[in-house]
Structures are given as structure tokens and as C-alpha cells.
Amino acid sequence: MKTATSLAILILLLAGLLGLPAWPDQGSAALQRWTLYLDGLYLSGYMAVGLMSLSMVLAMRWPRLERRLGGLDRAYQLHKQLALWGLGLAAGHYLLRELVKALRRAGLMLKPQDAPAGALEWLRPLHGSAKELGEWALYLVAVLVLLALWRRLPYRWFALAHRLMPLAYLAMVYHSLVFLPRGYWQGMGLWGAGLLLGLMLLGSVAALISLAGRVGRGRRHEGRLIEVRQQPLQVLELRLKLAPGWPGHESGQFGLLTLDSREGAHPFTIASSWKGDGELIFAIKALGDYTRRLPQLVRPGDRAWVEGPYGRFVFADGRPRQIWVGGGIGMTPFVARLQELAQERSQAQGAEGAPQSAHAVDLFYCTRQGDPDITQGLRELAAAAGVSLHVIEAATQGQLSAQRLMDSVPQWREASVWFCGPAAFGDALRQGLTAAGLAASDFHQEAFHFR
Structure with missing residues (x-):
């Protein structure tokens, strides 16, 4: 996953460099410093929204993408890494702007009178709202990512907070579209603009699907608990009978199991091989707040939903x-x-x-x-x-x-x-x-x- 993250960063860096504005001859040191600041501002913003777009797409659990990445677990690892890099670059983008504002107030940096404008002039009326939305989106993303990394936060609260991420992302897209500099609309910059616009389009579709609660809906199957057994070593065994439609699974795959719509789905490995009878077994270890309470929460006859199957831990290779x-x-x-x-x-x-x-x-x-x-x-x-x-x-x-x-x-x-x-x-x-x-x-x- 580190290789995939590095590759995404490198591609976005090169594409972002293609679209940086071609500034006029810089005759003064003040103008050189100002255009260097603008280059850093635009490039960090470009890469931040590009990486966040990729992260949004990876959260969709699309089967073809999951298979290409080696399983949903690895896709989510990459999703988290790209989101962290995107947040870091967005924070750098914001702090760079605040630093230059502070330097200007202190008289340590001047904006030259002949400083060129990078953004498209006809979008200037939208600058105020785009700045405000971009700033609040950064705050919200930072809080949500910190909550995601806080392991002691109950999973249901993490899942609830994470549903706000698509809104923050859409605000970042609006900010980026308003301030995308004119260099990306001409010459070689069109390659960079095309890549970013394509990523933002995919990311926006993913955000809307998420807000509508449609992620993974086509792979979700209803069933009922038919047996609940407490096993040794704090393991709870749940046997489910699914309605017709489950496509079958390979040994080693997992499903996203929902036993309470308020709690949401949790990933658990399927502990039974597929026999074609619609029955699945999950063996759940009491490792967290929810799984420790589970024996008191579920009974035979309860409704359940399983999304999947997911994962590529399926023992397939050519080794003897x-x-x-x-x-x-x-x-x-x-x-x-x-x-x-x-x-x-x-x-x-x-x-x-x-x-x-x-x-x-x-x-x-x-x-x-x-x-x-x-x-x-x-x-x-x-x-x-x-x-x-x-x-x-x-x-x-x-x-x-x-x-x-x-x-x-x-x-x-x-x-x-x-x-x-x-x-x-x-x-x-x-x-x-x-x-x-x-x-x-x-x-x-x-x-x-x-x-």
C-alpha cells in the first residue's frame, strides 16, 4: 500500500507542476517571493483535493477495484493513507496562506502592485464563499480523521461521524474549482486539469452515493439468526440463514455484518465454507465495546444483513x-x-x-x-x-x-x-x-x- 500511495502522490505532483501558471518575467525579489508563494499554494491545494478524491473513491467498496487492490482490507488501508496525506497537504495549504497573511500584517512581506492573478477573474465573486467553505471543510476533515484514528472511540460513533466526510469533501471540491488557476486551462496544464477534474468528478459521485446511503447496497443480503452459541475463549458463534441471492464465498473471505442499524456494519471473517444452503457462520471474539456486549444484544430470530463477500485472503497461489x-x-x-x-x-x-x-x-x-x-x-x-x-x-x-x-x-x-x-x-x-x-x-x- 505504501507503493500505491507513493505512486499516487508522484503522479499528482507531476500533473500539478504541469498546470502551474507561467508567470511573467520577475523583475523584483518581492515579485519572485510572491509567485513562489502562489506556486506552493496552488500545488499543495491541487494535490490535497486529488488525494482526497482518490480516498473517496476507495471508500465505495466497488468489487472490481477491490479485486485489483488485493481485497477490501487493503483498499481501506490505502483509503486511510491517502486521506491522511490529503489532510496534511490541505493543512499545509491553509497554514501557508495564514503565514503569508501574518507576514504581510507584520510588514515582512509585501504583495507587489504588479503581482499577477492566478485564479480565473470571472470566478472572483465566488472567492469569499469558496474560502470560507474550504476553511470549514479543513476543520471538519481534521476532526473526522482524528476521530477515526482514536481507537477508543466506539465504532458506532466513528461510523456516524464519518458520514459527514462526503460533505466536507464536496466543500473542498467547490473551493478547488473556484481557485483552480488559469494555467490549468491552457497548454500542458490541460493534462493536469483533466486529471484533477476527472478525479473530482469520480469523488463527487462517490460522495453523493455515500450521502444517499447507497454504498455497498447492491451486495447487501438480508437474513435471520438461527443459532447463537457462546464458545470458549470469549468467542460468540452466530449462525445465519440468508434469503436467496447470496452469491457464495470462498473460504477466507469476510462480510460486513449488521445486527443493529444504529450500530452499523462490522467486518467479520466468515467462519464456514460455502455449502450452497444459504447458511453462514461468524465467530466473533470479544475484543471491543460492541463485541463484548454482543451476547446480551442478539437472539435467535433477530434480523441481520450481510454485505459481501469481500477480501482476497483465499489461499490461491501456485506454490507447492x-x-x-x-x-x-x-x-x-x-x-x-x-x-x-x-x-x-x-x-x-x-x-x-x-x-x-x-x-x-x-x-x-x-x-x-x-x-x-x-x-x-x-x-x-x-x-x-x-x-x-x-x-x-x-x-x-x-x-x-x-x-x-x-x-x-x-x-x-x-x-x-x-x-x-x-x-x-x-x-x-x-x-x-x-x-x-x-x-x-x-x-x-x-x-x-x-x-
Whole structure:
């Protein structure tokens, strides 16, 4: 995602430079300083609204875009990074203007009498409203981004506050259109103008879709809870029956589950493989305010909505061996895949004898202190699926390290690694394995942070 962010910034920087006004010969130092200030002001504004436009588009959950980016989790990571860069540049744009105003009041900088105007003259009557709306939009975006980064804020309040973002974005678009300098309407600047106008058009469409509450509506499916079971280790298992229309899912994908319209949708991995009967299982760990209260809030018969399926953590690659690492509730996608493999293996044995697996698989179940019933159930399921299970209990055995993984699976160089669990744990494994020679593209990590 860092590469995609850097590429977007670079493209917008080059396009923004193309449209900077061609100032007349600068005969005085004061005029040179003033035009340099205008260049910085226009370029920072151009890049800010361009990055915010991309961020708005990524929030739409469009399936084709999600697949191209490697899953909705990664699309949302990129969405957040671009929004932060856009906010930073918008803040720099505003502070630069305020700094120059302060310098002018103090007599330390003068606006030359012959200073050229950058913006289109016929839009001058709109300058006052565009300045005011742009300023308030910046304040609102800054508050909303800070709320999004504040992990202790309950998710429902984060989701509610985030619905104001499209309004702030539309105000930024209005500000940018009014002040887009004339250099972007002529010569090479037309390339920069075309790119920015296209991004703002897409971003505005996305903002209007969001304000209308239509994001993901075409992939939302209604159902009912048919079973609610409290499992060991503070895990709540919900079994749903969906109305006809669910397209099916691959093991490892997730859905956006809504159990209360006031709370909104939460992303949870689907813990069951698809059998075509309309039933889904979600295994939800009590990790936050909402998930801790969930056992008291839901009952069989309650209505539910599932949007999806999303995600590309689907165990698809060309490697002869796979290594799966699940940390705690991160075992969920692997359980779904085990169910699928066990079913395929059972059908193949009944029809043709011993089946041939596409991959040799080693599964590491990492837990602080395991529950005997859960561990035994995993052993039986792994045996039925033809998967080698390694149980790592941190309380007695210590945490799994990259070196320990390599020692346990000597053929690790032939494998792809699939990790789902705490981010810091996954990052440590990734760094250790890639430092030892594993290709970065062979380490797949579910990036389940949506804010």
C-alpha cells in the first residue's frame, strides 16, 4: 500500500507542476517571493483535493477495484493513507496562506502592485464563499480523521461521524474549482486539469452515493439468526440463514455484518465454507465495546444483513506448499478452509479413492492458552482435511517466531505463508521470513484494520 500511495502522490505532483501558471518575467525579489508563494499554494491545494478524491473513491467498496487492490482490507488501508496525506497537504495549504497573511500584517512581506492573478477573474465573486467553505471543510476533515484514528472511540460513533466526510469533501471540491488557476486551462496544464477534474468528478459521485446511503447496497443480503452459541475463549458463534441471492464465498473471505442499524456494519471473517444452503457462520471474539456486549444484544430470530463477500485472503497461489498461521480469533479463515478441504477430501475418497491435494499444508494455531475442546476439534478437522497441525501455546511454549517456524517446516522456501492475527505478530513473522529469503509476495497477511 505504501507503493500505491507513493505512486499516487508522484503522479499528482507531476500533473500539478504541469498546470502551474507561467508567470511573467520577475523583475523584483518581492515579485519572485510572491509567485513562489502562489506556486506552493496552488500545488499543495491541487494535490490535497486529488488525494482526497482518490480516498473517496476507495471508500465505495466497488468489487472490481477491490479485486485489483488485493481485497477490501487493503483498499481501506490505502483509503486511510491517502486521506491522511490529503489532510496534511490541505493543512499545509491553509497554514501557508495564514503565514503569508501574518507576514504581510507584520510588514515582512509585501504583495507587489504588479503581482499577477492566478485564479480565473470571472470566478472572483465566488472567492469569499469558496474560502470560507474550504476553511470549514479543513476543520471538519481534521476532526473526522482524528476521530477515526482514536481507537477508543466506539465504532458506532466513528461510523456516524464519518458520514459527514462526503460533505466536507464536496466543500473542498467547490473551493478547488473556484481557485483552480488559469494555467490549468491552457497548454500542458490541460493534462493536469483533466486529471484533477476527472478525479473530482469520480469523488463527487462517490460522495453523493455515500450521502444517499447507497454504498455497498447492491451486495447487501438480508437474513435471520438461527443459532447463537457462546464458545470458549470469549468467542460468540452466530449462525445465519440468508434469503436467496447470496452469491457464495470462498473460504477466507469476510462480510460486513449488521445486527443493529444504529450500530452499523462490522467486518467479520466468515467462519464456514460455502455449502450452497444459504447458511453462514461468524465467530466473533470479544475484543471491543460492541463485541463484548454482543451476547446480551442478539437472539435467535433477530434480523441481520450481510454485505459481501469481500477480501482476497483465499489461499490461491501456485506454490507447492502453504504455511498457515492463525493467532487467536485469526484462526477463523483457516477453519473455513479446513472445512472445505475436509469436504473435498471426503467426496474424493468416496468417488475415486485417496485424493491428491493441490498443496502440502502446515497450520500453526497460536494461542495464549488453548482450550482442550477447541484444540481437539481442530486436530480432528485438520486430520480430515489432510493438514499438519502445530499447536503453539504461548503461556507454556513461548510465541511462534520466524526461526521456529522455519525449523518446524524445513521446506519453507517452497511455501507461501498465510497469516491472520495480531498485526504486530504478523509483521514480526514477515520481517524474519523475508530477511531469511522468503519473497515478500509469498507472505499474505489479512489487514483487518478498517479505521
